[in-house]
Amino acid sequence: MEQAVPSSPLEQVRSRIASAAKIAGRKAADVTLIAISKTKPADAIRDLIAQGQRVFGENRVQESQDKWPAILADHPEVELHLVGQLQSNKAEDAVALFDCIHSLDRTSVVDALAKAQDKLDKRVPCFVQVNIGAEEQKGGCPVAELPALLERARAKGVEVIGLMCVPPAQIEAAPFFALLDKLADDNGLAALSMGMSDDLETAVQLGATHVRVGSALFGSR
Numbered sequence: 001m002e003q004a005v006p007s008s009p010l011e012q013v014r015s016r017i018a019s020a021a022k023i024a025g026r027k028a029a030d031v032t033l034i035a036i037s038k039t040k041p042a043d044a045i046r047d048l049i050a051q052g053q054r055v056f057g058e059n060r061v062q063e064s065q066d067k068w069p070a071i072l073a074d075h076p077e078v079e080l081h082l083v084g085q086l087q088s089n090k091a092e093d094a095v096a097l098f099d100c101i102h103s104l105d106r107t108s109v110v111d112a113l114a115k116a117q118d119k120l121d122k123r124v125p126c127f128v129q130v131n132i133g134a135e136e137q138k139g140g141c142p143v144a145e146l147p148a149l150l151e152r153a154r155a156k157g158v159e160v161i162g163l164m165c166v167p168p169a170q171i172e173a174a175p176f177f178a179l180l181d182k183l184a185d186d187n188g189l190a191a192l193s194m195g196m197s198d199d200l201e202t203a204v205q206l207g208a209t210h211v212r213v214g215s216a217l218f219g220s221r
């Protein structure tokens with residue numbers, strides 16, 4: 001009897017994205033898979049790079065500074081995104097290391113990024129993180145403050161390419177993804193960073209251009 005070859009976690013996630021894209025009449029190639037490697041050792045990251053993964057995300061600047069320079073020296077083709085909260089005092093480190101920032105959420109960070117970009121003469125495209133469930137404890141810009149924050153970013157020369165959200169846990173994510181899509185539309189933004197290991201299909205069907213997947217690729221943390 002022939003035995004099915006077990007597919008790798010990376011193949012499984014790619015195929016989940018492809019199926020969801022197909023259902024939605026979208027191209028899988030229009031969805032960027034960001035492998036979230038927070039807390040994972042360099043070996044696990046290098047292994048995924050060897051399998052062909054090119055875009056990675058981390059949630060802490062300090063951890064990334066410890067882990068990534070050596071990996072990027074060997075793999076300059078890899079793109080590194082920051083998906084965790086950014087403090088103004090880390091803006092310069094973030095601009096220096098990352099290719100994209102998903103957690104722009106307040107004017108003080110816009111200002112700090114603008115200053116860091118000028119100093120380092122490097123522009124980093126950003127997503128504005130929206131506190132889509134209006135959760136007290138969660139990062140992200142309140143929906144009502146989004147237009148003002150986008151205006152500030154424009155005025156300061158910080159490029160915003162889209163919106164990002166982490167919806168409330170334990171409840172259906174679809175309405176929150178749909179709201180993020182509408183907010184992006186209303187504000188003329190093309191990119192949507194939404195969907196994680198448990199809900200990436202829903203996110204892709206509702207227009208995600210970037211999904212952020214950790215545990216489904218690396219195992220639980």
Ligand SMILES: *Cc1c(COP(=O)(O)O)cnc(C)c1O
Pocket residue numbers: 036038059083084166196197198212213214215216
């Ligand atoms: C950890 C993390 C993810 C990945 O979550 P998984 O459930 O492990 O896929 C995505 N986005 C952000 C902002 C994260 O911090």
